[in-house]
Amino acid sequence: MRTLLINCGPIVHLSSDDDVATRTVDNSVIEEGKAIIIEDGVIANIAPSQEVISEYGDNSGHHTIDVHGRAVIPGLIDAHAHLLWSGDRSQEVRWRLEGKTYRDISEMGGGIQSTVNATRASSSDELQKEGYVRLRSALRTGTTHMEVKSGYGLNTETELKLLEVASALSSDRNLPTLDPTWMGAHDTPKGMPHEAYIESLISEQLPSIVEQGIARSADVFCEPGWFSVEESEDILKESKSSGLDLRMHIDEFADSGGSQLAAELKVQTADHAYHTSLDDRLKMKAAGVITGFLPGTPYAMGDLWPNMSEIHKHEIPYTLATDFNPNCQTLSLPFMASLMVQRCKVQPLDALASMTVTAAKSSPHKNGVHGIIREGAIANLNILDSPHWESFSLKPSHTPFSATVLNGTFISH
Numbered sequence: 306m307r308t309l310l311i312n313c314g315p316i317v318h319l320s321s322d323d324d325v326a327t328r329t330v331d332n333s334v335i336e337e338g339k340a341i342i343i344e345d346g347v348i349a350n351i352a353p354s355q356e357v358i359s360e361y362g363d364n365s366g367h368h369t370i371d372v373h374g375r376a377v378i379p380g381l382i383d384a385h386a387h388l389l390w391s392g393d394r395s396q397e398v399r400w401r402l403e404g405k406t407y408r409d410i411s412e413m414g415g416g417i418q419s420t421v422n423a424t425r426a427s428s429s430d431e432l433q434k435e436g437y438v439r440l441r442s443a444l445r446t447g448t449t450h451m452e453v454k455s456g457y458g459l460n461t462e463t464e465l466k467l468l469e470v471a472s473a474l475s476s477d478r479n480l481p482t483l484d485p486t487w488m489g490a491h492d493t494p495k496g497m498p499h500e501a502y503i504e505s506l507i508s509e510q511l512p513s514i515v516e517q518g519i520a521r522s523a524d525v526f527c528e529p530g531w532f533s534v535e536e537s538e539d540i541l542k543e544s545k546s547s548g549l550d551l552r553m554h555i556d557e558f559a560d561s562g563g564s565q566l567a568a569e570l571k572v573q574t575a576d577h578a579y580h581t582s583l584d585d586r587l588k589m590k591a592a593g594v595i596t597g598f599l600p601g602t603p604y605a606m607g608d609l610w611p612n613m614s615e616i617h618k619h620e621i622p623y624t625l626a627t628d629f630n631p632n633c634q635t636l637s638l639p640f641m642a643s644l645m646v647q648r649c650k651v652q653p654l655d656a657l658a659s660m661t662v663t664a665a666k667s668s669p670h671k672n673g674v675h676g677i678i679r680e681g682a683i684a685n686l687n688i689l690d691s692p693h694w695e696s697f698s699l700k701p702s703h704t705p706f707s708a709t710v711l712n713g714t715f716i717s718h
């Protein structure tokens with residue numbers, strides 16, 4: 306099956322260079338008038354529209370779509386999402402605004418344990434239905450691939466169930482593909498001593514997860530009061546020797562040494578990283594660690610934004626992702642881009658690279674190259690509803706896209 310996207314506006318391909326320092330609009334954007342030829346879910350060629358029209362003419366056997374000069378960007382990659390959980394904690398917003406602390410809310414029956422209880426009580430079918438609805442919503446705002454963490458089960462049975470559901474959703478051709486991460490070390494379940502839980506993570510949960518064979522990576526919530534640097538190191542080293550890639554949540558609440566461990570272990574990505582010192586940012590950069598910024602969390606919880614001018618000045622490689630979770634219920638990467646572009650003076654091209662080409666390094670696609678538009682890459686694309694590609698970052702309240710191409714399939718919004 307061949308699809309021709311003719312009369313494209315500017316195409317932001319991002320394929321020439323992933324270096325923050327050398328990336329420019331000139332070397333990242335092809336001027337308007339090109340066509341993209343898609344065969345069997347892969348970009349087969351990019352050529353002038355007139356040439357493609359005269360070569361293929363009116364032959365049947367292919368699907369021609371006139372893009373009418375609208376801009377085209379790669380499919381978006383959400384490199385950090387807690388997609389699967391049940392329950393609804395919306396009432397907690399009132400308690401937080403009344404000044405209740407995390408502990409108060411937990412004692413009132415809220416907090417993560419209430420999500421854990423609801424998630425444990427849900428069947429696989431129920432979780433799959435919730436996941437389906439969320440992924441269709443993410444697809445509408447241009448997400449074609451998502452890193453998805455377990456972590457609301459906090460016991461072996463439910464963690465396995467969450468990864469099983471992620472695997473089932475990922476095989477649905479109408480949904481974004483998923484990159485599953487085991488995050489049993491998200492919190493300690495109520496009623497279990499912390500040390501005993503760590504012991505069960507290493508001796509029971511991890512071997513079961515590895516035997517199940519779905520998770521690609523392991524992630525740990527490394528913060529004082531959750532998992533210390535030493536505990537995180539034990540869990541991550543065991544995970545690494547069991548064949549999993551490593552990810553971390555660090556420095557969301559305090560600069561507590563997680564970034565140094567991230568650099569030491571050369572983890573794939575260390576996320577939140579709000580309180581991380583510049584020194585440690587540079588250590589992570591030297592170790593090849595990507596930093597994941599999650600603007601939805603400060604937006605939802607009222608915290609501060611990271612200092613993005615410092616990040617750019619020191620050319621720190623970073624992704625922008627949603628951190629979708631019960632307290633931060635957005636799956637829209639264009640909204641994340643808007644927060645960065647319209648609130649933190651991030652250039653639209655840098656915001657776009659952080660959720661495409663750089664995010665592809667943090668969350669690779671098992672079938673090939675994604676996050677860029679070039680011959681041989683997976684045909685994951687977004688067609689704007691504007692001739693200006695920058696508009697992807699300027700419409701936070703609705704989708705900026707008229708259509709998405711997902712694994713070569715054209716989906717009109």
Ligand SMILES: [Zn+2]
Nearest residue numbers: 385387554628
């Ligand atoms: Zn997270």
